[in-house]
Amino acid sequence: MGTTTEPAEPSEPAASRPPAARPPSSLSPSRASDFMQCPLLYRFRVIDKLPEKPSPAATRGTVVHSVLERLFDVPAGERTAALARSLVTPEWERLLAARPELAELFPDHGDSASGGDGGEQTAGERLAQWLQGAEALVERWFSLEDPTRLEPAERELYVETTLDSGLVLRGYVDRLDVAPTGELRVVDYKTGKAPRPEFAAEALFQMKFYALVLWRLRGTVPRRLQLVYLGSGDVVTYDPGEHDLRSTERKLLALWDAIRRATETGDWRPRPGRLCDWCDHQQFCPEFGGTPPVYPLPVPAPRAVPVDQAR
Incomplete structure (x- = not known):
């Protein structure tokens, strides 16, 4: 592993520079899951902060969570499935305004994708289908819990x-x-x-x-x-x-001790598994013939072995 990354060129705008790498200082459920799934994935996300493409499934989850959160803003008697469905599109638009990069999920530049019936779908049709899927998830919640009887x-x-x-x-x-x-x-x-x-x-x-x-x-x-x-x-x-x-x-x-050791040594080993097919970082993964970026944190130099002990 190498040392620190090269500094940004003087002419590079500050806003475009990647954030400086820092050792991890806390643990969340998702990052703990990352490390247990694959230590190298944890490194890519937490230390290297490699960009990842937005996914329709994860974005839909964000929209659905927002709808279920906002539903409790209205009085109990108004918390209906119809209202919840009506919140899906506004919540998507709110999220899109905050994260314009999500527009790439449904590009509108003349491309098309094959539909389930063998036809062709436009970007608008794919978005409509995706929103309908989110609405269906929101509506299903009403068969599992009764929001009129809940006050979180x-x-x-x-x-x-x-x-x-x-x-x-x-x-x-x-x-x-x-x-x-x-x-x-x-x-x-x-x-x-x-x-x-x-x-x-x-x-x-x-x-x-x-x-x-x-x-x-x-x-x-x-x-x-x-x-x-x-x-x-x-x-x-x-x-x-x-x-x-x-x-x-x-x-x-125990998990944090393992993360701390990997951070100090730069030894982040991949752990191949069933989720590798969906990983955004295959190009940097040795399991797929890739090479990880230069490790951006300092690591101790190898200890010299005395000549008499090396014999």
Whole structure:
């Protein structure tokens, strides 16, 4: 691995320069998942900050989350499926205004794509179909929960805490419900389908992460963790205990130690798996014949071995 990257040319506008690389200083559920999936992917996202193309699925998830958040801005009796569907297009337009690069998801320059019936779809037709898919996910939520009977204490709640070890944990909770008795329910919306049991641990780990942070912040172990899968219409619940959260904390500390060692040594190894086909960074991955960028953080020089020990 190399040392630091070359400085920007003096004539380069400051706004166009990539942000300076820094060692990671905190852990979120998504970044923890990245490292467990593939340490090299974590490096590309957190340290190198390589750009990634927006995806229709992830963008749709952002729009759906925004709709479900804003629905609670109106009185309970007005929270209808029709209103929720009507919010989809405005939320997409709001997101597009904030992130103009999302326009590349539906380019409007005369190209077309084959439709499901063998015909050709225009960019406008693909966008309309995508918005209809988002509307269907929003409408399905009404068969899983009744928003007229819910008054969330928090929506899109940013949480952050520092463990005794110094590790900073942070993230966003989709919804936090608080019962009159003070019991907490942590709710997370998923726009995909519920995973098979053998793949359910990752989503549950994310929820235990949030529960651990809330426990440290509020002194109360959440009574229930609830995953709402809008893609398949499933609701998965789990009631954690202190032993669960202490185990999660130990796992996070071990994970952070591994991240810290990789950061200091520059040794970020790829971990091939079933998700590699969807990775944006194959061109930089040794598993696909690529070469990672020069490592932008300093690493210690190799220790010299005395001649008498080298024999």
